[in-house]
Amino acid sequence: MRECRICSAPIEPFMSFGPTPIANGFLTPDQFAGEYFFELAVGFCEKCGMFQLIDQPDREQMFHEHYHFFSGTSRFMTEHFREFAEHVMDDFLGDRSPERFVVEIGSNDGIMLQNFAKAGVRHLGIEPSKNVAEVARSKGINTISEFFDADLARAIVAKEGQADAFLAANVMCHIPYFHSIIEGIKVLLKPDGIVAFEDPYLGDVIEKTSYDQIYDEHVFLFSLKSISYAFGRHGFELVDIEPQETHGGSMRYILAHQGRRPVSERVKAQLAREEELGLHKAETFLRFRDNCEKSRRELKELLVSLKEQGKRVVGYGATSKSTTVTNYTGITPDLVEFISDTTPIKQGKCSPGTHIPVKPYEEFQKEYPEYALLFAWNHSKEIMAKEQAFRDAGGKWIVYVPTVEVR
Ligand code: SAM
Ligand code: TMP
Secondary structure (H helix, E strand, O other): OEEOOOOOOEEOEEEEEEEEEOOOOOEOHHHOOOOOEEEEEEEEOOOOOOEEEOOOOOHHHHOOOOOOOOHHHOHHHHHHHHHHHHHHHHHHHOOOOOOOEEEEEOOOOOOOHHHHHHHOOEEEEEOOOHHHHHHHHHOOOOEEOOOOOHHHHHHHHHHHOOEEEEEEEOOHHHOOOHHHHHHHHHHHEEEEEEEEEEEEEHHHHHHHOOHHHOOOOOOEEEOHHHHHHHHHOOOEEEEEEEEEOHHHOEEEEEEEEOOOOOOOHHHHHHHHHHHHHOOOOHHHHHHHHHHHHHHHHHHHHHHHHHHHOOOOEEEEOOOOHHHHHHHHHOOOOOOOOOEEOOOOOOOOOEOOOOOOEEEOHHHHHHOOOOEEEEOOHHHHHHHHHHOHHHHHOOOEEEEOOOOOEEO
């Protein structure tokens, strides 16, 4: 029995994906012996609606000077964050003067803040992983390498003053000390300031059985109910939502200090939709568990059968998400020859836990395999558009979200 990280109600795991390594812990053979594993088990709190990991590795084990995720590797995401920044400047800041102050946590290589920097808006990135933060700094983006929490927020206010906007993408769901984060936002944000952050949406995960959104970094999967509850305890109000296609289905939450902005009808409508989906009920997660097990069985059977037929299968995109899939399903180098990835720091290393070699994209192009297992399924539009030659050569895609299929 554990306590919910948000409301302290007792929670129990409803499923476990078994021993799992650090999702972004790509490694070399000399590191295999000391590889770290933890049990990837998940629970759901019926009181406040928060979906969460039972245990999470320490933050320093995940976010450090050798962090393997560089946001700028996708052109689609670069455009996505340009649009996000434009939206904030046009619709929330009101102008682009240097008087405005924007803070982003988990700013990584500066993929979003570069747009504010270009527009001359005062900004601060908070990015603890030093290697990616350094890339941002080299682009002229003000970045400090710290973990955000309430203490850091107080230090920022003392030095820089309060902010007009607090932004985050794919990081709020990473942070177990969530109340300290919200307390920090409370201190940091001007009375009329705005909070805008986005993360993978629990509703999409349940609807698509995209269980690969569950890995060490994602200590939470949010819904409107859980976000309203957690922020409500600190005097914030969820005033709008903006569903996103990114990461296979995300939700952008817009929040303000209580009573400062009108609440959009969209919030009410989506809360009703969550009820319909059963997102607030424990039994939904038991069905989800059955769907995960079915997906695992079918994917394994398909890969074993292709191996028996002597077909070559290569993975496409050494994503953090794929660490859950490969470890849970038991996808080892005898089933998938290598994984192609464009991120230099991942190349020449092996996938966490299952030790499939990660090779540069050129290896994929050099001799197309018969099948490509699409681990980066969330980038499928971008990838399909550029891989026509693979198709023309007779190549087929294996996908597993929402169901296992050969296309
Ligand atoms: N925002 C980028 C994006 O969407 O592409 C990067 C997302 S990446 C998955 C999460 C980032 O959050 C990492 O770069 C990590 O170092 C950073 N991070 C983790 N905990 C943090 C904290 N407490 N404060 C600020 N950043 C944090
Ligand atoms: P993500 O799903 O967490 O954004 O990670 C995507 C990974 O896939 C990242 O390591 C880069 C890689 N990738 C490719 O190798 N080729 C591509 O065309 C794209 C879009 C991503």
